[in-house]
Amino acid sequence: MDFSITALRDADIAPVCELAREIWMQHYPGIITVRQIEYMLAQRYSPAAVRRQLQTGEAWWDKLEVHGELCGFASYERASAARAMKLDKLYVHQLVRGKGYGAALIDHVAKVARRQGMDKLTLQVNKYNHGSVAVYRRAGFTVAYTVKVDIGNGFFMDDYVMEKDLRCEV
16 A cells, blocks of 8 residues: 555644645635635644644544655544534645545545444535535535635635535445
8 A cells, every 4th residue: 555544643743734834835826815825824724723623632633645755634523513524624735636545535534424423524615626626526525505704814715515425335
């Protein structure tokens, strides 16, 4: 096997935050402004924020390593809807995209969700992030509705909420 998906450890937090910054700066300009990217990175990907989520148990974080190198990650949590798991973050470095690693992360999270008795996997994705929307559609997600969320500082997330039914899968 050329890749592994394992739980994030404390020593992995800073490298994951650095990877998030690299991926966001490569991927999101043109979808959202660099100012909004910086704002969202500061909110979501500071080592303190990630460490807090891990310590409180409010979210699970897993890392993707390809040939021993950190190349991606996923974060997920119980959704507000009953029997649903929210895939909150899923990122794969551009150098290894298109090789099935994103699908492997989705499958991993779906298995965890099913083990915990969840029937549905949900996520939010920027409506203009066409490549990611296509990836999620191929993975079996459908658009449930749209949402525009004020995240502060004059910034908004203009997203699709997508869902995947886990009851039909083994």
